[in-house]
Amino acid sequence: MALRGPRAWLWRWRRNPLKRRADVVESWVLLGAWAATVLVGVAVGLLTSGSVERGMARERAEWRPAQARLTQGTPGVPNGEQMWAKVSWTAPDGSHRTGQVRVSPGRAAGSAVTVWTDRAGRLVTAPATAAQARLRAALAGVLVGTGAAMVPFAGGRTLCGRLERQRIDQWAAEWARFGPMWGRTTG
Template sequence: MRGARSARQWGWRWRRNPLRRRDDVFEAWLLLLVWIAFGVGGTFAGLMTARAADESFSRLRDDRHAIHAVLVDSTRSGSSAARGADYDHVRATVRWTTPDGSSHTGRALVKAGHKAGSDVVIWMTAQGRLTTAPPSTGATAAAVGLLGVGAALALGGLGFAVGGFARWWLDRRRYGRLTREWERLGPQWGHKTS
């Protein structure tokens, strides 16, 4: 069976064929558009989303700056159940001096386990409001990557959903046409033999 041709022909919807329907050609173009939307559109959406997220994180890092402050009250270490990198900061009252010499007091996130009077680092926005530290470079890179991949997959998923719906609609149309043809031609084949 070396010379036998496979039953499945690639690109059969594009070739001239007496059994090819207009719906088959439409479905072929639809599939091509879905794959282009997934490949090119998904890549473009992912890159644009990643770029916008990176710019947003850059503005966030530029807007925040670290200053030194003094703890007003002692801070306790977190409970043993809450140990870890995410739980090693507590909200505490701090006092700091601005460059113009005025003294301010407020509550900020500081590392746990310091005594009153300890020097701590707090973060402020350009407008002078207390805030949290900006995300690290590694966290920013991970977030940018995840947002880009998520946008690409979302656009690709939307394209596949639209393509799937269109193929479902085409199949229903084909089945309806087949049913009508069978109702018309079926009685001619339905003679009984005894």
């Protein structure tokens, strides 16, 4: 720590007589990799978030609640957990449909249950509210954006690792060439 001076910003681009061409290449590779990481992560995250939110908004617009009837009663359960039960309902095209939904225990056969259906009259889950959709879209955007950002980041790290190995091999070759000369004396 005693020999450490103040941190120099942008040290990779400063003039230095000892700087090699490989050092300049590495600095540009790092800059490009970081820029690509940020740009790819943000762009993919925003696109994913927008796509998820539009999809959920379309679900809210297209999915409709429908009245269904239990075809068989549900037994009363002491813990009160919802259970699967068969229901029947009429689809928008007038056809008679049946399916299974989760209902509270202790319901009698023939009691009314609200179910959600799509345009074709198939059972679907209740659509996400606008707040839930924003949260899900944001989480999906962050996760997918982070995953996409790993590609240029890993590529940059791999390329820098190769440059480092090349530099070490070059240094070893130079050391093998000039190292033996250090033991000689002139005279």
